[in-house]
Amino acid sequence: MDNVAHIPSYLSAEHLGPWETYLVQIDRVEPHLAADLRPLAPILTRxxxxxxxxxxxxxxxxxxxxxxxxxxxxxxxxxxxxxxxxxxxxxxxxxxxxxxxxxxxxxxxxxxxxxxxxxxxxxxxxxxxxxxxxxxxxxxxxxxxxxxxxxxxxxxxxxxxxxxxxxxxxxxxxxxxxxxxMGVVTGKPVSLGGSLGRKDATGRGVFVTTVEAAQRIGMSIAGARVAVQGFGNVGEAAARLFADAGAKVVALQDSTGSIHNPGGLDVRAAKVWSLAHHTLIGAPDSEPIDNADFWGVDADILVAAAMENQITTANAGRIRARLITEGANGPTSPEADLILQERGITVIPDVLANAGGVTVSYFEWVQDISAFFWTEEEINARLDRIMREAFAAVWDAARAKGIALRTAAFVLGCERVLAAHQMRGLYP
The missing domain is CATH 3.40.50.10860 (Leucine Dehydrogenase, chain A, domain 1)
Structure with missing residues (x-):
C-alpha cells in the first residue's frame, strides 16, 4: 500500500509524525491478516x-x-x-x-x-x-x-x-x-466513582508483561538490570514494581535529565526527591548522565515510558537491553523497530504493554454502571489475569506466524476490529 493514499486531505504529508508511524504499522500487518478480512483493512487507515x-x-x-x-x-x-x-x-x-x-x-x-x-x-x-x-x-x-x-x-x-x-x-x-x-470518564478520584488500583494500572501492566516475556526468553527478573525512561505515573510505578521484585533499576530519565547507578537506584527515594525538587538530578546515591548516554546504559531491560518517537535510528544501535517494554504510546520509530529486530532484541509493543491502564479503566466503567465496587486485590488480580492472557495470545501468534510481537499484537487486535465490521455490515 501507498501511505500517501491514506493521508486525509486536511493533513499535510510533511507533518504526519505519529500518524505516519501508525500507517506504516498497518502496512506491515496487512499481509498477515486473515484472507477474508484483508479487503477491510483500509477501514483502519481512516x-x-x-x-x-x-x-x-x-x-x-x-x-x-x-x-x-x-x-x-x-x-x-x-x-x-x-x-x-x-x-x-x-x-x-x-x-x-x-x-x-x-x-x-x-x-x-x-x-x-x-x-x-x-x-x-x-x-x-x-x-x-x-x-x-x-x-x-x-x-x-x-x-x-x-x-x-x-x-x-x-x-x-x-x-x-x-x-x-x-x-x-x-x-x-x-x-x-x-x-x-460518573461513567462518562475514568481515572476519576475514588470519591467520585474512580477505581482502586487505577493509578498504578499502566505501570503494573508494563511489569506483568515484562515478567511474562522474561520467563519466555530465560531471563530472571530478580537481579535483572532495568533502565526506565519516563518517571511519571507509568514509569515510576513500573520501576517500583521491578525494584520490589528484586530487579536493579540502574537508570532513570525524565524531562529534567537522567541519573544512573550500576548498583541500583532507590526508586522510592528518587520519587521523593523528584517531588521535592522537581528534578531527578541529585537524587540520593545517583550520578547524572547525559540524556544521550541513557540509551547505552548496561541494562537487561529497557522500559520506554515517556513520549512518542524516543527510540530512533540515532540510538537503536546503542541499546544493550535484551528486552524493551513500551510503556509509552509509539516510542519506537518504524525504522528503529527493524534495527531492534535485526539485533535480536525482544520488544513488547505499546498496544499490549501499556494496556493495563485502559483495562482498569474498563473495570472502573463497569463499576460505575453497576454501582458496585471491587477491592484493590480484586482489581489487581483481574488485571494480572487479563494481561497474562493477552501476552500469551500475542506470544503464541508471533511464534506460530514467525513474526515480531508488535506485528502479532496488531494482527490479533486488527482482526478483532475487522471481524466486528464484517459481522455488523455496512449501513446504509
Whole structure:
C-alpha cells in the first residue's frame, strides 16, 4: 500500500509524525491478516470522526486566551470510544489521530469492549494557574460534549492530566445533562466513582508483561538490570514494581535529565526527591548522565515510558537491553523497530504493554454502571489475569506466524476490529 493514499486531505504529508508511524504499522500487518478480512483493512487507515475546537478562556489577569483542542474517534465497531486526554504544547491533530488508532488496536488486543478515541489540547499547562486550568478543562469539555457519553466516548487521563481534570470533565458533562454521570470518564478520584488500583494500572501492566516475556526468553527478573525512561505515573510505578521484585533499576530519565547507578537506584527515594525538587538530578546515591548516554546504559531491560518517537535510528544501535517494554504510546520509530529486530532484541509493543491502564479503566466503567465496587486485590488480580492472557495470545501468534510481537499484537487486535465490521455490515 501507498501511505500517501491514506493521508486525509486536511493533513499535510510533511507533518504526519505519529500518524505516519501508525500507517506504516498497518502496512506491515496487512499481509498477515486473515484472507477474508484483508479487503477491510483500509477501514483502519481512516478515523471515523475528528473534531477540532477552539478553547477560549479568561485568564486570571482578565485577558482572553485561545487554545486549540481535539477529540478523535478512530473506530467504534467494538464499543464506545475510549482514550485519554493530554495537555501538551506539541499536541497536533495527526498525533491525536495516531493515539486514537493505537487505542483501537490496544482495546482489541486485551479484548475489552471499547473502540479507540483520544483527545488533547495544545497548551503548556505549567503556565496556567489552577483556576485557569479548570476553566480550560471545563470549556474544552463543553466543546467536545457532542462526542461524550458513557455509551459513546469515555475520556481518561493522559500526559499532564489527572484525576482532578477528570473530575472537572465529569462535573461539566453532568451539569449539561442535568444528572450525575460518573461513567462518562475514568481515572476519576475514588470519591467520585474512580477505581482502586487505577493509578498504578499502566505501570503494573508494563511489569506483568515484562515478567511474562522474561520467563519466555530465560531471563530472571530478580537481579535483572532495568533502565526506565519516563518517571511519571507509568514509569515510576513500573520501576517500583521491578525494584520490589528484586530487579536493579540502574537508570532513570525524565524531562529534567537522567541519573544512573550500576548498583541500583532507590526508586522510592528518587520519587521523593523528584517531588521535592522537581528534578531527578541529585537524587540520593545517583550520578547524572547525559540524556544521550541513557540509551547505552548496561541494562537487561529497557522500559520506554515517556513520549512518542524516543527510540530512533540515532540510538537503536546503542541499546544493550535484551528486552524493551513500551510503556509509552509509539516510542519506537518504524525504522528503529527493524534495527531492534535485526539485533535480536525482544520488544513488547505499546498496544499490549501499556494496556493495563485502559483495562482498569474498563473495570472502573463497569463499576460505575453497576454501582458496585471491587477491592484493590480484586482489581489487581483481574488485571494480572487479563494481561497474562493477552501476552500469551500475542506470544503464541508471533511464534506460530514467525513474526515480531508488535506485528502479532496488531494482527490479533486488527482482526478483532475487522471481524466486528464484517459481522455488523455496512449501513446504509
Amino acid at each position: 478515523p471515523k470522526r475528528a473534531l477540532i475546537v477552539d478553547v477560549p478562556i479568561r485568564l486570571d489577569n482578565g485577558e482572553m486566551a485561545h487554545f486549540e483542542g481535539y477529540r478523535v474517534q478512530h473506530n467504534l465497531a467494538r464499543g464506545p470510544g475510549k482514550g485519554g486526554i493530554r495537555y501538551h504544547p506539541d499536541v497536533t491533530l495527526a498525533e491525536v489521530m495516531a493515539l486514537s488508532a493505537w487505542m483501537t488496536v490496544k482495546n482489541a488486543v486485551v479484548n475489552v469492549p471499547f473502540g479507540g478515541a483520544k483527545g488533547g489540547v495544545r497548551v503548556e499547562p505549567k503556565t496556567l494557574s489552577l483556576a485557569e486550568l479548570e476553566r480550560l478543562t471545563r470549556r474544552y469539555a463543553s466543546e467536545i460534549n457532542i462526542f461524550l457519553g458513557q455509551d459513546k466516548d469515555i475520556p481518561a487521563p493522559d500526559i499532564n492530566t489527572n484525576e482532578q481534570v477528570m473530575a472537572w470533565i465529569m462535573d461539566t458533562f453532568s451539569m449539561n445533562e442535568g444528572k450525575t454521570a
